[in-house]
Amino acid sequence: MFHPYSLYLHIPFCRHRCSYCDFNTYAGLGQLVPDYVAALAREIEIVAAAAGTRLPAHTIFLGGGTPSLLPAESIERILRALADAFDFQPGMEITLEANPGTVSADYLKALRGLGVNRLSLGAQSSHSMELALLERQHDYVDVIRAVGWARQAGFDNLSLDLIFGLPGQTSASWGETLSRAVNLNPEHLSLYALTIEPGTPLQSWVGRGLLIAPDDDLAADMYELASEKLAAAGFLQYEISNWAKPAADSHLSATASPAFASRHNLQYWRNRPYLGFGAGAHGYANNMRTANVLHPAEYISRLQPGGDNSLPFPRSPAIGQLTPVDRAAEIAETMMMGLRLTREGVSDRAFTARFGESLRAVFAPQITRLIGLGLLEWAGPDNDVLRLTDRGRLLGNQVFVEFV
Ligand code: SF4
Numbered sequence: 566m567f568h569p570y571s572l573y574l575h576i577p578f579c580r581h582r583c584s585y586c587d588f589n590t591y592a593g594l595g596q597l598v599p600d601y602v603a604a605l606a607r608e609i610e611i612v613a614a615a616a617g618t619r620l621p622a623h624t625i626f627l628g629g630g631t632p633s634l635l636p637a638e639s640i641e642r643i644l645r646a647l648a649d650a651f652d653f654q655p656g657m658e659i660t661l662e663a664n665p666g667t668v669s670a671d672y673l674k675a676l677r678g679l680g681v682n683r684l685s686l687g688a689q690s691s692h693s694m695e696l697a698l699l700e701r702q703h704d705y706v707d708v709i710r711a712v713g714w715a716r717q718a719g720f721d722n723l724s725l726d727l728i729f730g731l732p733g734q735t736s737a738s739w740g741e742t743l744s745r746a747v748n749l750n751p752e753h754l755s756l757y758a759l760t761i762e763p764g765t766p767l768q769s770w771v772g773r774g775l776l777i778a779p780d781d782d783l784a785a786d787m788y789e790l791a792s793e794k795l796a797a798a799g800f801l802q803y804e805i806s807n808w809a810k811p812a813a814d815s816h817l818s819a820t821a822s823p824a825f826a827s828r829h830n831l832q833y834w835r836n837r838p839y840l841g842f843g844a845g846a847h848g849y850a851n852n853m854r855t856a857n858v859l860h861p862a863e864y865i866s867r868l869q870p871g872g873d874n875s876l877p878f879p880r881s882p883a884i885g886q887l888t889p890v891d892r893a894a895e896i897a898e899t900m901m902m903g904l905r906l907t908r909e910g911v912s913d914r915a916f917t918a919r920f921g922e923s924l925r926a927v928f929a930p931q932i933t934r935l936i937g938l939g940l941l942e943w944a945g946p947d948n949d950v951l952r953l954t955d956r957g958r959l960l961g962n963q964v965f966v967e968f969v
Contacts, residue, residue: 575843589845613650666703724753730784910952
């Protein structure tokens with residue numbers, strides 16, 4: 566079956582590293598941006614040429630790091646390199662992640678003019694104390710302004726990221742953040758539970774007793790509060806951490822993702838092919854998972870003109886790791902990712918078409934056990950879709966591990 570590609574571009578630059586962040590991103594390397602953008606354009610050209618045919622692409626995601634630190638001219642250069650190399654499908658989704666403190670009305674207008682049609686704003690919280698604890702470089706007023714400017718620029722697909730389970734956060738403060746976010750009327754919301762990552766300042770503060778580690782039970786209550794509030798506000802949950810609005814006139818089936826779901830991220834959850842460009846970017850194509858070298862300086866040096874450009878698709882000169890994906894791994898990954906989709910789940914029909922065997926047959930004991938525990942259910946008019954129950958959403962990891 567024909568599946569267009571998704572394209573991920575990693576922009577590993579930030580003004581400051583937030584206290585909880587363990588992403589592949591660097592503060593103080595802004596001087597590398599021009600060379601980095603040139604290296605990205607080169608990597609796109611080399612990998613696409615190695616495919617031997619003009620690959621179709623239907624989503625682009627500029628993530629980070631802080632892609633909104635790049636000047637509009639750099640975004641233009643990257644998008645031009647992609648348009649030269651790939652066959653853009655009609656209705657292409659082009660998302661850019663932005664830090665609300667880094668954008669202006671003119672910048673957002675320029676992005677929209679370049680074809681960026683989805684903006685993902687890292688709002689995180691509406692409370693100054695919580696933003697300060699996270700060492701975010703913006704305040705909630707910046708979020709309000711950024712949303713207004715985005716609407717003026719013509720963005721009709723906006724997403725906000727929020728974090729819950731912060732040290733000292735209460736259900737009341739989380740409820741306020743949710744209400745304020747809903748009042749901004751975004752089309753999409755991503756809600757992440759804070760995890761305290763090794764090596765981060767936040768971990769050190771908790772380790773020294775300066776902050777109380779977030780309580781798992783309270784975080785679970787916050788998740789349930791979010792589910793209730795967002796459902797009441799007309800959002801549909803379509804993934805463990807993601808909610809979106811349906812189209813105004815839609816008659817959506819109970820097992821379909823809503824219109825404003827992130828199509829780029831659906832590609833990951835459906836375990837379909839994508840190419841990752843940039844430092845530390847990951848890809849999945851031709852039964853291989855790829856991961857590029859992490860540091861932007863090494864990435865740039867790997868893509869100097871005159872290097873070895875004759876690698877077979879999907880290898881890039883910047884590749885750091887290549888992992889073959891055999892059939893068993895593909896099946897396990899399809900289940901683990903597909904079950905994150907709380908409406909779509911994993912369709913037995915699609916599974917059978919992909920793997921030549923029925924999901925019911927391959928995982929009969931696991932499915933029986935997990936349905937018995939109330940964690941999975943068959944859904945849809947002909948019971949074709951296996952998905953998490955409401956209870957299963959809270960215990961997803963317990964379910965996923967059964968399919969590995
Ligand atoms: S802005 Fe995002 S990527 Fe950058 S340091 Fe903060 S959390 Fe990490």
